[in-house]
Amino acid sequence: MSGSLNLLIGLAMGLNLVALGTSRLQSLIRMAALQGMVLGVMPLLIETEARGMVVLVAVATVVIKGLVIPALLRRAMRAANIDRDLHPLIGFLPSLLLGAAGMIGAVVLAHRLPLLPEHRESLLVAGSLASVFTGLLLLIGRSKAISQVCGYLVLENGIYLFGLLLIHSVPLLVEGGILLDLTVGVFITGIILDRIQRAFDSLDTRKLTVLRE
Amino acid sequence: MNPLLLILGPLAAAGLAALWPDDRTRPWFLPAAAAAHTLLAFYCLFHPPLVPAGAWIGFDPLARAMLPAISLLFLLCSAYGVPYLRLRSERSNRVFVPAFLAGLGLMSAAHMARHLGLLWIATEALTLSSVPLLHFNNSPRAFEATWKYLLVGGTGIALSLLGSFCLGYASLHGGGGGDLTFAGLMAQGAGLSRPWVLIAWVLLLVGYGTKMGLAPMHTWKPDAYGEAPGIVGAMLAGGVTTVAFTAILRVRAVVDAAGAGALASRTLLVMGLFSTVVAALFLLSTRDFKRMLAYSSVEHMGILSLAASLGAPGLWAAFFHVWNNSMTKGSLFLSAGNIRRAAGGRTTEEVSGMSLVTPRSAALFVAGLFAVTACPPFGPFFSELLIVKTTFAAGHPGAAALFLVCLLLAFLGLTRVVFAIVYGRPRQAAREAGSKFREGAGMIAPPAILLGFSLWLGLATPEVLREAWTAAAQQLFPAP
Numbered sequence: 001m002s003g004s005l006n007l008l009i010g011l012a013m014g015l016n017l018v019a020l021g022t023s024r025l026q027s028l029i030r031m032a033a034l035q036g037m038v039l040g041v042m043p044l045l046i047e048t049e050a051r052g053m054v055v056l057v058a059v060a061t062v063v064i065k066g067l068v069i070p071a072l073l074r075r076a077m078r079a080a081n082i083d084r085d086l087h088p089l090i091g092f093l094p095s096l097l098l099g100a101a102g103m104i105g106a107v108v109l110a111h112r113l114p115l116l117p118e119h120r121e122s123l124l125v126a127g128s129l130a131s132v133f134t135g136l137l138l139l140i141g142r143s144k145a146i147s148q149v150c151g152y153l154v155l156e157n158g159i160y161l162f163g164l165l166l167i168h169s170v171p172l173l174v175e176g177g178i179l180l181d182l183t184v185g186v187f188i189t190g191i192i193l194d195r196i197q198r199a200f201d202s203l204d205t206r207k208l209t210v211l212r213e
Numbered sequence: 214m215n216p217l218l219l220i221l222g223p224l225a226a227a228g229l230a231a232l233w234p235d236d237r238t239r240p241w242f243l244p245a246a247a248a249a250h251t252l253l254a255f256y257c258l259f260h261p262p263l264v265p266a267g268a269w270i271g272f273d274p275l276a277r278a279m280l281p282a283i284s285l286l287f288l289l290c291s292a293y294g295v296p297y298l299r300l301r302s303e304r305s306n307r308v309f310v311p312a313f314l315a316g317l318g319l320m321s322a323a324h325m326a327r328h329l330g331l332l333w334i335a336t337e338a339l340t341l342s343s344v345p346l347l348h349f350n351n352s353p354r355a356f357e358a359t360w361k362y363l364l365v366g367g368t369g370i371a372l373s374l375l376g377s378f379c380l381g382y383a384s385l386h387g388g389g390g391g392d393l394t395f396a397g398l399m400a401q402g403a404g405l406s407r408p409w410v411l412i413a414w415v416l417l418l419v420g421y422g423t424k425m426g427l428a429p430m431h432t433w434k435p436d437a438y439g440e441a442p443g444i445v446g447a448m449l450a451g452g453v454t455t456v457a458f459t460a461i462l463r464v465r466a467v468v469d470a471a472g473a474g475a476l477a478s479r480t481l482l483v484m485g486l487f488s489t490v491v492a493a494l495f496l497l498s499t500r501d502f503k504r505m506l507a508y509s510s511v512e513h514m515g516i517l518s519l520a521a522s523l524g525a526p527g528l529w530a531a532f533f534h535v536w537n538n539s540m541t542k543g544s545l546f547l548s549a550g551n552i553r554r555a556a557g558g559r560t561t562e563e564v565s566g567m568s569l570v571t572p573r574s575a576a577l578f579v580a581g582l583f584a585v586t587a588c589p590p591f592g593p594f595f596s597e598l599l600i601v602k603t604t605f606a607a608g609h610p611g612a613a614a615l616f617l618v619c620l621l622l623a624f625l626g627l628t629r630v631v632f633a634i635v636y637g638r639p640r641q642a643a644r645e646a647g648s649k650f651r652e653g654a655g656m657i658a659p660p661a662i663l664l665g666f667s668l669w670l671g672l673a674t675p676e677v678l679r680e681a682w683t684a685a686a687q688q689l690f691p692a693p
Contacts, residue, residue, distance in 0.1 A: 114408055116386055132375065139368060145360065152367055159375045166381045169391025174330035178374065181337040185367065188344050192359055199353035208357045211436045 002121055005045045009127040009161070012038050013103060016134040019154060020099040021092055025146060028138075029073050032153040035131075036065025039157055046167055053172045057179070061160075064179060069153065069186050076190040077146055079197070087204065090141030102133035124161055131158025145193050145203045149186065156182060216257050216272035216325065219280070222249055223318035231311040239310050240298040243291030246314055247284070250321070254284035259677060261684075266396050269328040276324045278532045278678075278685035279459055282539045283324070283452045285666070287317050289659040290444050293547050296655035297444055300554070301349075308345045315342045316448065323456040329377040329393040332460055333370070336424060339453060340366050346445040347437055358436035365433040366423060373420020373460075376413045380467065383409035395463050402470040410471045417464045418480060425457035427484050427518055428491035431511045435495075438507035439559070443550020446503070450510040450546060451539035458517055458535065462528070465521065466689040481522035486612055488515025489619040496626030500560040503553060505630045506545055509585055512623050513538045519616065520600045523607045525690040530599040532682040537592035537670055541584045544663035548577040551656055552634065557646035561630055566639035570647035573657050575635045577664060582631045584667050586624040592670035 012035050019031040040061030047054045088095065106129035113125060135155025139148050163170065163178075193203060200207050226246035233239045257272050258281045264271030272280070294313070298306050319342060323335035340362075347362055348355040377393065384398060385391040386406035392398065398405065423430040438446045461481075468477045492512035499505050513534070520531035551574035556564040568575040584591035587598075597620070604613040639647070670678075 114386060114406060136368075139364070148364060152364075152371070155368070155371055159371060159378065162375060162378045162382075166378055166385065166391050166393075169385060170330060170378075170381060170393060174328075174334070174393075177330070177334040178337075181334055181341065184341055185337070185363075188341055189363055192344065192348070192356060192363060195348065195351075196353075196356045196360060199356050205360070208360060211354060211357055211361075211439070 005042060006121075006123045008038050008042060008045070009123040012157070012161070013123075013127050013130050016103070016131055016154065017096060017099050019150070020095040020134060020137065023088075023092060025077060025144065026074075028147055028150045029070050029077075032150045032157075033066050033070040035154065035157050036069070037062050039160055040065055042161075042164055043167060046164060057172050057175050060176070060179060064183050065153075065157075068183060072186055072190045073146055073149060076193045079194055087143045088141055089143050089206075090137070095137060095141050098137060099130075099134055102137070103130045106130040106133060119165060124165055128158045128161035131155070131161060134158070143204050143206050145196065145205050148205065149189055149193075153186075216253070216262055217270070219250060219253055219257070219272070219284075219321040220270075220318050220325065222246060222253070223314050223321065227311040227314035227318065230314060231307070236302070236305055236307065237299075239306055240295045242310055243294045243313060244288070247288040247291040247317065250317060251281075251284045251288045254281045257281075258681060261681075264327075267394060269331055269394060270322070270325050271327055272325055273327065274681065274684040274688040275459060275462065278681045279455055279535060280321060280324045282536045283320055283455060284317075286451045286539045286543045286663070287320075287448065289543060289663050290447050290547070293656060293659040294444055296653055297442070297550070301442075304349065304351065309349055312342050312345045313445075313448070316346070316452075320452050320456055324459055327395050327463075329380060329395070329398075329464075332463070333374050333377055336373075336421070336456060336460065337370050339456060340370060340424070343445070343449065343453065346448075347441045349442055349445065350440060352440070355440040358433075358440035362433045362437045365430070369420045369423025369430060371420070372416050372423075376416030376418075376420055376464075379409050379413035379416060380405075380464070382406075383413060383471070395467060398467045399470040403472050405467075405471040407471065407473065410468055410473055411476070414464065414468045414473065414477055414480070418461060418484070421457040421460045421464070422484065422518075425454050425461065425514050425518075426507075426511050427514050428488040428511060431488070431491070431514075434511060435499075435504040435507040438510065438546075439501060439504040443503075443546045443548075443553065446506065446550070447543040447546035450506070450542040454510065454514055455535055455539065458514070458521075458531075461518075462521060462689055469690070478522040478524070481518050482609070482612060485515045485517070485519030485522060486615055486619075488512065488518060489616060489623075491515075493619040493622035493626065496623050497629075499626070499630065500562065502561075502564070502630050502634055503549055503559055505627065506542070506549060509545075509623065509627060510542060512619070513542070513585075515619075516597065516600060516616075519604070519612070523600075523603045525686045527600065527603045527607070528686040528689060529682050530596055530603055532685060533599065533670075533674070534593065534596035536678070537596050537667055540663045540667040540670065541581060541591070541593055544577065544660040544667065545581040545585060547656075547660035547663070548574045548581060551650075551652065551660075552578060555643065555647040555650040556634070556640075557642045558640070561633040563640065564634045564643060565637035566635075567643065568635045570639050570643050571650065571652055573652045574660075577657070577660050579631060579635055580664055581660070582627055584664060586627055587620065590668065590671050592667045592674075595671050595674075 110126035138151025230242040319339040326332035
């Protein structure tokens with residue numbers, strides 16, 4: 001069980017690097033969605049007996065992170081009619097190198113953190129830290145508003161991975177609430193993006209500089 | 214009376230208001246729901262309900278010490294909201310009114326949440342519900358501010374979720390069940406795994422500190438407060454920040470129980486002083502009177518953080534200051550909203566002589582200035598005096614001295630801006646816009662009453678509040 005779980009986490013970590021290296025907005029959205037779906041399946045692997053609630057939350061996660069949120073983002077992208085290339089503030093190669101370094105750092109750090117015996121073999125903590133780092137890197141290093149939202153989603157995915165450590169103790173009600181907040185958040189962000197596009201005629205956050213001291 | 218109604222009542226009113234067909238009568242939902250909420254909150258203040266130890270949600274002493282202040286502030290803001298929304302009849306309030314009401318329910322939920330996960334959900338939902346309020350003015354600047362609020366606030370709140378999970382893992386690693394209720398975590402106390410508690414503390418402090426607006430995570434605040442309508446600024450500065458402060462206090466109590474209280478206190482002290490220094494420096498240079506209020510809010514959040522680092526006596530002073538801050542900031546934001554509307558501008562270059570255009574609002578604004586800069590006999594004077602005394606008593610004379618210097622600088626910065634816009638000759642734009650703006654009782658009474666409360670808190674702090682603050686301090690620092 002631990003083997004297949006680690007395989008999935010490894011896949012998610014690989015997707016982090018792809019997301020950092022891609023130059024197209026479409027594929028960035030796709031990577032974040034794919035990562036969300038990979039993560040959504042994991043509770044089913046961790047829980048030995050499939051409780052009804054676990055299945056429900058897993059299905060909801062896959063549907064929302066894999067289908068609903070990317071659909072919302074694509075709609076925002078089409079409505080904004082922006083060009084599909086990302087304009088990075090941190091170049092693709094430097095981001096990739098930073099991301100790879102962050103991944104190695106995450107693995108090293110995860111080994112040094114005090115973990116329960118049953119979590120020592122798992123990549124959960126390393127994968128979580130790497131995704132949080134990637135998410136922050138995308139938030140800082142990309143100028144398009146939608147790609148920043150993707151960065152936020154990757155960051156969220158990392159936190160979700162960490163939350164899996166607590167799956168036996170945190171009630172799934174809480175997981176459900178978090179998922180709901182995330183969905184509403186992306187929905188509202190989509191509306192704001194639309195308005196920014198109309199007001200500034202651009203979704204490039206570098207142009208949002210009216211407000212400064 | 215079930216305190217859960219404090220959450221469900223406003224949420225139900227929000228749902229009803231969303232379905233209400235008429236734009237002209239919809240704003241009346243605000244004072245109606247707010248009055249019911251205030252009655253219930255004060256009933257619970259005088260007759261504290263029993264909260265089962267393991268309850269996820271409850272009107273516990275900490276909620277009792279804070280929530281009535283928010284409720285009172287909300288009531289006066291919503292009374293102001295009716296004439297304000299009539300004035301803004303060019304904009305539909307179909308989203309504004311429900312979002313504002315939902316904010317009240319979620320603020321109650323966050324104050325009463327005794328479970329880390331629940332607290333996070335309520336805070337995040339509160340952040341989202343305030344988004345439509347922030348861009349109510351529908352200008353490009355408002356959208357820019359909203360975007361920054363979403364991005365900075367969203368990242369902060371995401372980190373606090375990670376921190377919540379780390380605290381849960383601290384319990385799991387320490388041999389506990391990973392229980393995320395504050396009572397359960399505190400009961401485990403020293404059994405919590407120390408490294409994880411420290412990681413969790415840093416993440417939660419950064420996360421909820423962003424929401425609270427502690428420097429250096431305050432960058433969204435001047436933009437958001439500057440662009441939002443005054444009524445929204447009042448709720449953000451007086452209510453939403455209090456939610457984050459309550460969250461930090463609850464987490465701090467857990468960290469204290471785990472035996473890392475000294476370290477937590479030191480971080481709060483440093484963050485608090487840093488916030489007051491940053492705020493004082495920006496106050497000296499800002500020219501925009503609404504952004505000025507935002508920096509003043511950063512300063513007061515720093516004061517709260519400083520007070521929270523001083524153990525139980527400091528905490529008592531912090532609760533006192535929360536009440537003073539809510540009332541005073543509410544009054545300032547509402548009167549600033551009037552001035553902004555009548556002046557048609559917002560910087561000291563564009564606005565002057567408002568004492569001739571809007572005499573009542575300008576008088577209230579000046580009185581509010583003296584209240585917020587802690588001039589006697591207003592409430593903030595007494596709470597800040599208590600904080601300074603406690604800082605000296607706790608053996609931090611250097612911190613107290615730095616704090617006093619910052620207060621002085623903030624006073625200079627605030628008076629400079631306020632007197633520049635209030636006195637002098639009115640500009641042409643203000644004469645024209647001001648002649649259309651009438652200072653009706655509905656837009657003057659709420660800030661005046663809030664200021665009156667600030668004065669009252671200073672002159673005669675009610676006994677029931679003193680007792681509630683003592684009880685809340687005891688909840689967070691149980692006597693050994």
